[in-house]
Amino acid sequence: MEQEMRIEKDSLGEVQVPVKALYGAQTQRSRMNFQITGRTMHPMMIRSIGLVKKASALCNNRCGFIDDERLGFILQACDEVIEGKLNEWFVTDCIQGGAGTSFNMNANEVIANRAAQLAGKPIGVYDYIHPNDHINFGQSTNDVFPTSARLACLSLVDGLLKELEELQKSLNRKGQEFDDVIKMGRTHLQDAVPIRLGQEFHAYGTSLGRDIKRIKLAFHDLQAVNMGATAVGTGMNADEQYKKIIVPTLSELSGYKLTSAKDLVDGTRNCDTLVWASGALKTFAVNLSKMCNDLRLMASGPKAGLAEIKLPERQPGSSIMPGKVNPVIAEVCNQVCFNVFGNDLAITKAAEAGQLELNVFEPVLFKNLFESIEILANGCRTLRNNAIDGIKANRENCLFFVERSVAPITAFAPHIGYANASRIAKQALIENRTLREILLESGLITEHDLEIIMNVHEMTKPGIPGRKKLAKKKEKQTA
Helix, strand or coil, rough: CCCCCEEEEEEEEEEECCCCCCHHHHHHHHHHHHHCCCCCCCCCCCCHHHHHHHHHHHHHHCCCCCCHHHHHHHHHHHHHHCCCCCCCCCCCCCCCCCHHHHHHHHHHHHHHEEEEECCCCCCCCCCCCCHHHHCCCCHHHHHHHHHHEEEEECCCCHHHHHHHHEEEHHHHHCCCCCCCCEEEEEEEEEEEEEHHHHHHHHHHHHHEEEEEEEEHHHHHHEEEEECCCCCCCCCCCCCCCHHHHHHHHHHHHHHCCCCCCCCCHHHHHHCCCHHHHHHHHHHHHHHHHHHHHHHHHHHCCCCCCCCEEECCCCCCCCCCCCEEEECHHHHHHHHHHHHHHHHHHHHHHHCCCCCCCCCCCCCHHHHHHHHHHHHHHHHHHHHHHCCCHEEEEEEHHHHHHHHHHCCCHHHHHHCCCCCHHHHHHHHHHHCCCCCHHHHHCCCCCCHHHHHHHHCCCCHCCCCCCCHHHHHHHHHHCCC
């Protein structure tokens, strides 16, 4: 059954629009032109443009450009956009040509038509409330779109930061729980010196703390918006009084302490703050992926690997190998991070490719930035709930590797010399014997002193193992 259509006109001519649609001619053209991802704009972006249009309507009313009667209907329509009630009518693809003009006009048309409905007027006529002359008055896509997107980023990153803080708490709790678990530290994937498992998890939490600070700092810059800049930053067609009150009004509505960009021409043409924000997300993704690599390596086995930790079993791991369980939560977080790395490259290229007074590639830039924020938040929550909180230490295996390794010989080097320590380590490996046996055979150290130095827990603390106790012993002998 064919859909009933209405005829609308724009500057290019007549356009058929679904008769019940709250969008209009320019949105319909966008639907035909940009069938790219099959995904519409992020719901938070739709909410944010509702806030921008509401703030603009209030300011235009105060400046005398919209009368009180029309304002009432426009505000009601904007509130419905903000509440998500009109999302079905925001149909433009999230990647579109025109620097976001299609999305801005989508909002203008939806709000104008919904306001007309509320006023008892027919939709698609625009003689009472017009998408351009009322909803978009004093604005341009070039200040509306990036401002709306920055608001969406600020809202989304709030959720990410909450997840990061919860993940950091979980890592720090594991750091305390595993503080007495001695294991082998490894560098170059080779035995190094003993370390406590708790120290490793505390280090993960510490790096996460830096990421939280970086992300907060980078996204703080997105609070500077270019509303009032209109097309190229000069503010043409934006009333002077409107320019003074639009950002404070939007701040009040959004709850964010927005500021006007110091240089509106710069704020309209450059996207470096967005590249920095993406860079902070990428840096976190690097740390997160590295941590997941560590977790998978420490959990390898369970019989033929390290098996120093036990990850929660979440699902059968193979369609052919019975009993196999894979570290799927760490794996999915790795993939989230890979996705963020790719998004950051797309964001970098989009920001760099802008020319002159406007970056026309903001749609793909923000699409990827929204995705990075969102999937990192989801990834952190998944990792915390399904892996970190349930990790258990395999204490026996950790201690086994320490006792089996010749790496503790490092603790003896300050007492017997590096050359002697190196010779004894090599002999222990060649003859497959313990350090203890060869150290005692060497005559370089007494059994009593060996026991003092061989305290592996002391090896995980600053200082020279056994030095203080041996010094006290010497003092007593001298006395």
